[in-house]
Amino acid sequence: MQSTARTSTRPASSITRGLNARHIHFIALGSAIGTGLFYGSAGAIQAAGPSVLLVYLLGGVVVYFMLRALGEMAVALPVSGSFAEYTREHLGGWAGYITGWMYAFEMMIVCLADLTAIGAYMKFWFPQSDAWVWVAVTLLIVGAANLASSRWFGELEFGFTIVKVAAVVAMIAGGALILIFGLGNGAHNVGIDNLWNDGGFFPTGAGGMVSAFILVLFAFGGTEIIGVTAGDAEHPEKHIPQAVNTVPVRILLFYVLTIFVIVTINPWRTITGEESPFVQIFSSLGVNWAATLLNVVVITAALSAINSDLFGAGRVMTGMAKRGLAPRFMAKVSRGVPVATVGTLIAVLIIGVALNYFIPESLFSKIAALATFATIFVWLMILLAHVASRRGMSKQDVAKLAFPVPFWPYGQYFSIAFILFTFGIMAWEKEYWSALAAGAGFVVIMSVAYALFHRNNAAASEAETPSASS
Numbered sequence: 001m002q003s004t005a006r007t008s009t010r011p012a013s014s015i016t017r018g019l020n021a022r023h024i025h026f027i028a029l030g031s032a033i034g035t036g037l038f039y040g041s042a043g044a045i046q047a048a049g050p051s052v053l054l055v056y057l058l059g060g061v062v063v064y065f066m067l068r069a070l071g072e073m074a075v076a077l078p079v080s081g082s083f084a085e086y087t088r089e090h091l092g093g094w095a096g097y098i099t100g101w102m103y104a105f106e107m108m109i110v111c112l113a114d115l116t117a118i119g120a121y122m123k124f125w126f127p128q129s130d131a132w133v134w135v136a137v138t139l140l141i142v143g144a145a146n147l148a149s150s151r152w153f154g155e156l157e158f159g160f161t162i163v164k165v166a167a168v169v170a171m172i173a174g175g176a177l178i179l180i181f182g183l184g185n186g187a188h189n190v191g192i193d194n195l196w197n198d199g200g201f202f203p204t205g206a207g208g209m210v211s212a213f214i215l216v217l218f219a220f221g222g223t224e225i226i227g228v229t230a231g232d233a234e235h236p237e238k239h240i241p242q243a244v245n246t247v248p249v250r251i252l253l254f255y256v257l258t259i260f261v262i263v264t265i266n267p268w269r270t271i272t273g274e275e276s277p278f279v280q281i282f283s284s285l286g287v288n289w290a291a292t293l294l295n296v297v298v299i300t301a302a303l304s305a306i307n308s309d310l311f312g313a314g315r316v317m318t319g320m321a322k323r324g325l326a327p328r329f330m331a332k333v334s335r336g337v338p339v340a341t342v343g344t345l346i347a348v349l350i351i352g353v354a355l356n357y358f359i360p361e362s363l364f365s366k367i368a369a370l371a372t373f374a375t376i377f378v379w380l381m382i383l384l385a386h387v388a389s390r391r392g393m394s395k396q397d398v399a400k401l402a403f404p405v406p407f408w409p410y411g412q413y414f415s416i417a418f419i420l421f422t423f424g425i426m427a428w429e430k431e432y433w434s435a436l437a438a439g440a441g442f443v444v445i446m447s448v449a450y451a452l453f454h455r456n457n458a459a460a461s462e463a464e465t466p467s468a469s470s
Helices: 021-032 041-076 083-091 093-122 131-148 150-181 205-219 225-231 236-265 277-284 290-322 339-356 361-368 370-391 395-399 410-428 430-464
Strands: none
Touching (some): 021 150, 041 083, 041 205, 041 236, 041 370, 041 410, 083 093, 083 290, 083 370, 093 131, 093 339, 093 370, 093 430, 131 290, 150 236, 150 290, 205 370, 225 236, 370 410, 370 430
């Protein structure tokens, strides 16, 4: 069941292992720290008030157990395609097919949204410029990094994440200065008592906390890329456990500490979302160029998201193509890089951005909401695959696992129940009906496509392809 990652010479058709521990840590950290924190946190605070801190803690627990499940499987079998391969192995061909395509679709939706956002962000400095110019420049940068090598991608993502992490640390430090020394408190009350002064710690009740679940889980989306990096890692048996053990804690600390600072230096009702909570913190400190600083950070966050999402989708689709679950040409690897898949995804983004000019903004935002559905769907499939993998193990097999998940099976069942509950929230809340319907429709359409076109091809590929662990 368990295999040791090889570091010997790999054939030209294999993806090069060019990511070290530093790359993997920052790729995972960067993928989860973005607009969900810098802008989206305002919506979560409005929904739940100060009790949103508990929602982030609960969400962090789910992310931790999901990543530990993924880490256990990735160390045992570090392959290109990651969780799509694990769901195929343990839940069947259809599950692997749906998981891979759902993840790729999610990544493309998020990339398209971020590309569009970059065009808007750059107008802050160049109001007369055309958005397509900045979109083209962005695609050139991230496309070149992804087509060059996994190491070049890792270095670029490392640089992007340094900027974002520095911004978050500055937010936390700035908020601490305001709290301790009362700097720039202006007309608002500043202090820990803001956690309960306005309606108590649960001002919107249980319903408000429940409404915040969707926003919070989406903010943690992208952390599953740790599993995707296993096929590119130099020493997956060592680097993946390190990342899985440390990244969730760091992300949780960054989110919880930042939200804590925000809701203590500003009464929660004043966080309206009209400006980023990030700007509010630095404006309180008298940093007049806070808007400029924010623009640098959100552009970096968008670049980082596009960079990592293109990487993740490319690796997953390449792994699926080798199994006959995606077009065969996407399995082509050159210089250790899945150039065919990455090139195809870049072309899709170019077409998508062009089409975006003809789509009303309100319609596009509804389609983008599907990313929330896709994120928790992929997490659920990872958890179910892990549960299925354990059921096929003997006690001896479990004892030999190099990176076993803790608190088995209670943490896994809790996380599965939490995600199913979140799907229930989407069915209950009217604003998420369109995303839920679109997600369910995508599953149905792809299931029909699998039944009609891919089942026989996948079976033939399975017979021809040697096991990744052999």
